Amino acid sequence: MKALQDYYAMLGVSPEATPEDIKVAYRRAARRFHPDTNANPGAVAQFRDIAEAYEVLNNPSARAEYNLAIRQRGLPPPYFDIRVTPSKRALRRLPEPQVLYLLVEIIPNERYAEQDQRQVPLNLALVIDRSTSMKGPRLERVKQAAHRIIENLNPDDILSVISFSDRAEVVVPATTIDEPATLKAVVSTMQANGGTEIFQGLQAGVKQLEQSLNPKSVNHLILLTDGHTYGDEEKCLRLAEEISQQGIGISTVGIGQEWNDVFLDKLASKTGGSSTYINAPSAIVRFLNERVRSLGAAYVERLRLSVAPDSDVVLEDAFRLVPHPQPLPTDKEYIPLGSLEKNKSISVILQIQMPALPENRFRTVARIDITGDILQDGYRGYKVVSDFSIEVSDEAPQENPPTAILNALGKLTLYRMQEKAMEALSTGDVREATRRLENLATRLLENGQESLARAALAEARRVARTAMLSDEGQKALKYGTRALLLELPPPSTK
Amino acid sequence: MFCEECGHPIFGEGAAEATRQLQNAPDELGMKATWGTARLGNNTSIIIHIRDAEEPIILQLNRELILGRLDPTSDTKPDLDLTPFGALEKGISRMHATLQRNEDTLTIIDMGSINGTYLNGQRLTPQQPRILHDGDEIRLGKLVLHIYFQ
Numbered sequence: 224m225k226a227l228q229d230y231y232a233m234l235g236v237s238p239e240a241t242p243e244d245i246k247v248a249y250r251r252a253a254r255r256f257h258p259d260t261n262a263n264p265g266a267v268a269q270f271r272d273i274a275e276a277y278e279v280l281n282n283p284s285a286r287a288e289y290n291l292a293i294r295q296r297g298l299p300p301p302y303f304d305i306r307v308t309p310s311k312r313a314l315r316r317l318p319e320p321q322v323l324y325l326l327v328e329i330i331p332n333e334r335y336a337e338q339d340q341r342q343v344p345l346n347l348a349l350v351i352d353r354s355t356s357m358k359g360p361r362l363e364r365v366k367q368a369a370h371r372i373i374e375n376l377n378p379d380d381i382l383s384v385i386s387f388s389d390r391a392e393v394v395v396p397a398t399t400i401d402e403p404a405t406l407k408a409v410v411s412t413m414q415a416n417g418g419t420e421i422f423q424g425l426q427a428g429v430k431q432l433e434q435s436l437n438p439k440s441v442n443h444l445i446l447l448t449d450g451h452t453y454g455d456e457e458k459c460l461r462l463a464e465e466i467s468q469q470g471i472g473i474s475t476v477g478i479g480q481e482w483n484d485v486f487l488d489k490l491a492s493k494t495g496g497s498s499t500y501i502n503a504p505s506a507i508v509r510f511l512n513e514r515v516r517s518l519g520a521a522y523v524e525r526l527r528l529s530v531a532p533d534s535d536v537v538l539e540d541a542f543r544l545v546p547h548p549q550p551l552p553t554d555k556e557y558i559p560l561g562s563l564e565k566n567k568s569i570s571v572i573l574q575i576q577m578p579a580l581p582e583n584r585f586r587t588v589a590r591i592d593i594t595g596d597i598l599q600d601g602y603r604g605y606k607v608v609s610d611f612s613i614e615v616s617d618e619a620p621q622e623n624p625p626t627a628i629l630n631a632l633g634k635l636t637l638y639r640m641q642e643k644a645m646e647a648l649s650t651g652d653v654r655e656a657t658r659r660l661e662n663l664a665t666r667l668l669e670n671g672q673e674s675l676a677r678a679a680l681a682e683a684r685r686v687a688r689t690a691m692l693s694d695e696g697q698k699a700l701k702y703g704t705r706a707l708l709l710e711l712p713p714p715s716t717k
Numbered sequence: 718m719f720c721e722e723c724g725h726p727i728f729g730e731g732a733a734e735a736t737r738q739l740q741n742a743p744d745e746l747g748m749k750a751t752w753g754t755a756r757l758g759n760n761t762s763i764i765i766h767i768r769d770a771e772e773p774i775i776l777q778l779n780r781e782l783i784l785g786r787l788d789p790t791s792d793t794k795p796d797l798d799l800t801p802f803g804a805l806e807k808g809i810s811r812m813h814a815t816l817q818r819n820e821d822t823l824t825i826i827d828m829g830s831i832n833g834t835y836l837n838g839q840r841l842t843p844q845q846p847r848i849l850h851d852g853d854e855i856r857l858g859k860l861v862l863h864i865y866f867q
Contacts, residue, residue, distance in 0.1 A: 229842075231842070231843070232842040232845070235833070235840060235842065235843070236829070236843060237827075237828070237829025237843035237844055238843075238844065239829055240829065240843075244831075306839075307837075307838065307839050308837065309837075309838055310718065312837070312838070312854055324718070585856070585859060588838075608842075609839050609840075610839065610840040611838050611839055611840075612835055612838050612839075612840060612856075613838055614856075614861070624718060629718070629726075632718055632719055633719055633726070636719035636720075636721060636724050637724065639721050640721060640722075640724055643721060643722075659722075662722065662723045662724060663724070665723075665724075666723070666724035
């Protein structure tokens with residue numbers, strides 16, 4: 224069932240608003256987000272919502288009908304909330320652009336999140352790389368992990384297992400978990416052999432998921448690989464984008480050092496999933512089971528964030544801090560965020576560029592909304608909107624940013640320093656890369672991250688000598704600095 | 718706020734001299750999160766600091782308090798009249814927002830005001846209560862006030 228939208232909230236008017244109030248509110252909003260004046264990708268979605276709300280509320284008979292529907296069905300309860308905290312409460316009046324950070328928290332409302340055992344069925348596809356390099360402990364651990372997943376799934380969950388090398392093979396076609404022992408035996412027969420063509424595996428996995436696609440389920444594909452895929456990356460990304468529309472998420476797990484982290488990051492972020500690096504095969508079992516557990520704890524799925532800055536404001540960057548630290552794409556109407564668990568907030572940090580601010584006044588910055596499907600009640604497209612404004616003043620106080628933002632940015636900076644070193648190296652600037660890695664090592668040490676600092680220093684020396692990073696060091700730094708974000712204290716105190 | 722070149726924090730006191738080695742890690746600089754507790758004890762007073770006003774308003778709230786602008790021609794009147802603080806030119810409605818005391822929290826509700834009520838920059842949806850935290854900034858039209866619990 225499509226959730227009944229709160230059109231009054233979308234327009235920012237009271238249910239008692241007069242037709243004139245509604246017109247004024249619509250004009251004000253339309254001026255901000257009309258595609259002719261606002262080129263930000265997120266503005267398209269906001270304008271569509273505003274127009275939809277206006278169409279109903281501006282028409283007396285449609286409005287009466289809508290009011291009746293609200294009375295009879297009721298608006299959905301507040302399943303979750305958004306809180307936006309800016310890095311500054313007021314901006315200095317400046318003749319040049321300045322940066323503003325917004326911490327966006329999506330906070331589950333415990334009262335409406337299912338409290339007892341999970342009710343939501345999983346529709347899960349495990350897509351496993353069985354190329355020659357997986358031979359030995361890697362594939363054995365993956366099989367073990369699959370066994371454990373089968374044991375932990377509920378009987379009405381649906382699982383499929385696909386193995387792939389240069390072609391895909393459906394090891395377990397989509398099935399409920401009626402005979403776990405048989406399933407486990409089948410999984411055990413997997414043999415390592417051949418190359419790595421991820422698209423083959425993805426496509427076969429999606430086919431299995433599609434057979435039982437259900438808006439009331441968590442539909443998810445977990446891809447495990449230890450290798451580079453050649454020539455089919457674009458095809459994979461296109462497929463990820465398509466299935467994201469259908470409500471399928473992808474989580475990726477890279478094992479060892481040889482896989483393409485940039486590609487797997489992109490693949491996962493297209494659907495709001497997570498991408499992870501596992502160094503030791505022994506960690507595979509624990510990680511996969513944790514991932515499946517958290518998928519099962521979701522009460523909101525297909526969560527997506529839309530950020531519509533005002534026409535003169537630019538969204539420069541978005542990064543999910545918790546629960547799965549990940550750079551987020553900002554070039555689309557919606558930023559997929561995956562699922563919301565009942566006791567875990569999601570935090571995203573947005574880097575926003577404000578234009579030159581020539582006059583003292585209060586001004587709007589961006590409208591932010593979060594949309595998701597509420598699994599337990601079968602509501603699709605439940606939406607919470609937040610409109611953020613800020614004061615521009617000569618007397619903007621010199622206050623320090625809130626701790627939560629500072630901590631997050633401090634850790635994010637370490638990650639970015641690592642990225643910049645990689646960038647420098649990829650353009651062949653060895654000296655620059657060395658310098659950046661040395662700086663990173665110093666900072667890491669100051670943050671008490673000794674082993675990461677040592678890794679950074681070792682890589683700095685290696686780069687200076689050989690103009691190359693070790694695959695191992697590169698992944699350790701990238702995912703190590705990213706993992707620091709997980710150690711942040713929870714931003715909101717109750 | 719952190720230099721992406723070298724990772725130095727660049728904010729607050731040391732901002733202008735970023736090359737100096739800062740002894741303190743950023744989280745030791747004595748910063749306070751913008752929001753404090755949302756818990757409102759039984760004997761807690763509510764302190765409202767109105768910007769540019771000399772004295773804060775201190776009150777013991779039992780149930781609710783309507784903030785607005787007194788208009789002699791209208792039948793309704795607010796519990797707290799903001800006229801002395803420039804309510805008219807700052808765009809405050811006659812019945813602008815309500816502060817409401819609940820079991821152990823304080824909420825604010827926008828009453829469908831023309832120029833809106835903002836909580837830490839977020840515009841409130843009319844008639845939907847939001848929980849206030851100690852130190853929150855509220856804006857009614859163009860009038861800024863801070864709420865503290867004591």
